[in-house]
Amino acid sequence: MTPLPEPSSRRRLWLVAGPAALALTLTGCATGTQTAATAATTDATTESERTVDTTLDGFSTAADVLAGNQQAHDDATDVEWAEADATAIDLDGSSASSESADVDITGSTVTISAAGTYVLSGDLEGQVVVDSAGEGTVTLVLDGVDIAHTAGAAIDIVAADEAVVVLADGSSNTLSDAASYPEDVEANAALASAADLTITGSGAVSVAGNGNDGIASRDGLVIQSGTINVDAADDGIRGKDYLIVRDGDIAVDAGGDGLKADNEEDADRGFIAIEDGTLALTVGGDGIDAYTDVVQTGGTVDITAGGGATSDPESGAKGVVAGTIAVLEAGSTLIDAADDAVNTDAYLHLAGADVEFSSGDDGAHAELQLVVSDGEVSVPSSVEGLEAGQITIEGGTISLTASDDAVNVSEPDAGAAALTLVITGGDLTVDAGGDGLDANGTVEMSGGTVTVQGPTNDGNGAIDADGGVTISGGTLYALGTAGMVQAPSAESAQASVQFTVNSRIPAGTTLTIVSASGEQLGTVTTSKQAQSLVFSTAGIVNGETYSLVADGTTLATAVAGQQSSAGMGEPGAGGPGGGAPGAPR
Numbered sequence: 001m002t003p004l005p006e007p008s009s010r011r012r013l014w015l016v017a018g019p020a021a022l023a024l025t026l027t028g029c030a031t032g033t034q035t036a037a038t039a040a041t042t043d044a045t046t047e048s049e050r051t052v053d054t055t056l057d058g059f060s061t062a063a064d065v066l067a068g069n070q071q072a073h074d075d076a077t078d079v080e081w082a083e084a085d086a087t088a089i090d091l092d093g094s095s096a097s098s099e100s101a102d103v104d105i106t107g108s109t110v111t112i113s114a115a116g117t118y119v120l121s122g123d124l125e126g127q128v129v130v131d132s133a134g135e136g137t138v139t140l141v142l143d144g145v146d147i148a149h150t151a152g153a154a155i156d157i158v159a160a161d162e163a164v165v166v167l168a169d170g171s172s173n174t175l176s177d178a179a180s181y182p183e184d185v186e187a188n189a190a191l192a193s194a195a196d197l198t199i200t201g202s203g204a205v206s207v208a209g210n211g212n213d214g215i216a217s218r219d220g221l222v223i224q225s226g227t228i229n230v231d232a233a234d235d236g237i238r239g240k241d242y243l244i245v246r247d248g249d250i251a252v253d254a255g256g257d258g259l260k261a262d263n264e265e266d267a268d269r270g271f272i273a274i275e276d277g278t279l280a281l282t283v284g285g286d287g288i289d290a291y292t293d294v295v296q297t298g299g300t301v302d303i304t305a306g307g308g309a310t311s312d313p314e315s316g317a318k319g320v321v322a323g324t325i326a327v328l329e330a331g332s333t334l335i336d337a338a339d340d341a342v343n344t345d346a347y348l349h350l351a352g353a354d355v356e357f358s359s360g361d362d363g364a365h366a367e368l369q370l371v372v373s374d375g376e377v378s379v380p381s382s383v384e385g386l387e388a389g390q391i392t393i394e395g396g397t398i399s400l401t402a403s404d405d406a407v408n409v410s411e412p413d414a415g416a417a418a419l420t421l422v423i424t425g426g427d428l429t430v431d432a433g434g435d436g437l438d439a440n441g442t443v444e445m446s447g448g449t450v451t452v453q454g455p456t457n458d459g460n461g462a463i464d465a466d467g468g469v470t471i472s473g474g475t476l477y478a479l480g481t482a483g484m485v486q487a488p489s490a491e492s493a494q495a496s497v498q499f500t501v502n503s504r505i506p507a508g509t510t511l512t513i514v515s516a517s518g519e520q521l522g523t524v525t526t527s528k529q530a531q532s533l534v535f536s537t538a539g540i541v542n543g544e545t546y547s548l549v550a551d552g553t554t555l556a557t558a559v560a561g562q563q564s565s566a567g568m569g570e571p572g573a574g575g576p577g578g579g580a581p582g583a584p585r
Contacts, residue, residue: 053267053292053324058347058369058392062273062295062329069293070268072244073196074222078164081117081139091122091145112138115161119168120145130157137161142205143168148176152185157193165191167203167226176208189216189238197239199248200224207231213238214254223248223277235260236281241269243290245299248277257285258303264291270323274299274331281305287319287335294326296333296353306338306360309381313339313360328353328375340365341379345414348388350377350396362387363400367412372396372426384408385430389417393448395426406430406452409439421465423448423474431527433457435464436478442467445488447474453527456504458483462534468565471496471536477524478534487534487563496536498563499548499556504529511555514547515539521546534563 053068087100094108102114108126112118115136120128123146130138138160147154154175157163167173177190186194190209197217199205202225207214209232215221221239227249230236236252237243238260245259252258258281263270270291276298281287287303288294306317319335320326325347332354335341341357341364342348348366352374357363363379363386364370370388377398379385385400389412400406407430409421419441425448430436436452437443443465454462462480463469469486472493487498497513505511507528513521513535522537533548540546542561547554 058371091124167201171203189213404434406432454480
């Protein structure tokens with residue numbers, strides 16, 4: 001893999017636009033024989049263009065991605081404040097009181113005009129405005145407030161060098177805003193900020209975004225800690241430049257997206273990073289939507305999008321959406337989505353997080369490249385389990401259930417990819433209603449263990465690779481029908497054997513592959529009916545005869561190397577009791 005350049009030089013280099021506007025070329029990236037994506041061009045764009053960094057690829061780590069993005073504004077000391085240095089603001093129904101000259105109270109509007117620390121307590125049927133033109137941070141300590149405003153945001157940070165909201169220890173706070181907003185208004189959230197905003201502290205806040213969003217910053221937004229509950233008509237929590245969750249207990253119920261970063265103009269912004277905490281997102285739109293990158297290095301994320309996998313996928317509600325790359329490196333993520341559980345316009349790296357994706361469409365979809373290198377990856381429900389222009393499996397434990405293809409390598413809608421499924425390690429188990437492993441290119445296996453419980457329909461196969469299959473290591477069990485059988489090429493570095501029986505083997509049958517000398521080389525149990533088995537492991541020798549045995553009965557014999565390897569269609573092994581094997585293709 002081509003080394004990543006220094007962070008200062010890493011920028012998004014090409015544009016992904018709508019299909020009608022695309023004219024670009026991209027080479028996929030993987031280990032071994034694959035090359036890194038380094039260049040692409042576009043001579044036309046549309047309003048839907050997303051900027052993509054070709055110095056990244058599906059092997060990029062969280063650190064790689066974050067190194068090229070804007071650095072966060074917050075500091076670990078943001079939570080610290082001294083009561084002796086703070087200004088008290090007492091809220092009292094439709095008015096308030098304060099002894100500071102930097103606090104103006106006009107009717108039910110409280111305006112703070114200078115940097116400093118302000119402690120707010122009490123109830124207000126009105127609005128708190130921060131309008132500080134000078135340098136310095138404005139810190140608002142919410143210590144048991146209930147602020148409800150029927151004509152706009154409850155807290156509107158119009159101007160500040162930087163803003164911090166501290167949820168005071170042991171406090172419970174409530175913010176609610178107007179039922180609707182004019183289309184041209186900038187502050188359209190219950191807690192709205194035009195400045196970089198940090199939320200911290202050990203207290204709690206409940207936010208009702210009645211007219212639009214719950215919490216929104218038009219710059220960066222960092223959540224360091226606290227218990228935050230958001231109920232929003234549209235998006236729950238939005239940071240335009242970036243949204244970083246360092247910790248906290250966060251629950252979002254939103255009609256739109258749950259977490260969002262939507263800067264479409266700056267190459268190093270528009271990203272979401274989750275470091276720790278507990279997040280529960282129930283949304284009508286996407287759970288997490290970043291214009292560029294999504295990175296998870298810890299925490300627990302639970303997303304229900306669009307009503308879940310049993311709802312209408314035409315809603316388009318996805319669990320995680322990233323314009324460039326998503327890297328799920330640690331922590332756990334549980335997604336139940338009407339559409340794709342994870343969808344990226346370019347790259348996806350499942351790098352160690354424990355994930356479970358239930359989906360009404362794809363479990364995990366990357367336009368260009370998807371890499372699984374570590375972690376527990378479970379897709380209990382999907383139409384297609386994993387889909388990308390190139391898929392590489394290096395490690396991890398992966399279990400996929402799909403009504404159609406479980407692993408699908410296909411042409412991307414935008415850009416070009418290697419169209420290769422590369423398996424170098426890991427433990428992959430698939431249960432497919434369509435093809436088990438489907439590549440509009442090649443399948444290359446050099447390690448790991450792959451078990452395919454393929455289709456019961458003769459129109460599909462356990463393996464379907466247009467460019468053929470080669471194997472040089474690992475263990476492969478591919479169970480399927482007799483109608484379309486494909487095995488690794490007989491010229492592969494590691495030999496394979498293909499069995500086909502005359503009648504279907506029932507679900508729950510334990511099959512053992514036995515050499516002519518009586519050595520047991522492998523065992524697999526059918527999860528549904530099967531009529532063929534392709535098997536490869538170290539020790540198989542081309543030209544030697546092997547038996548497929550169940551409960552002491554030989555179901556079939558076959559000669560290694562005599563198999564259907566160059567295309568889909570005819571069975572390659574004899575029937576029960578050792579019928580003649582099919583000819584090589």
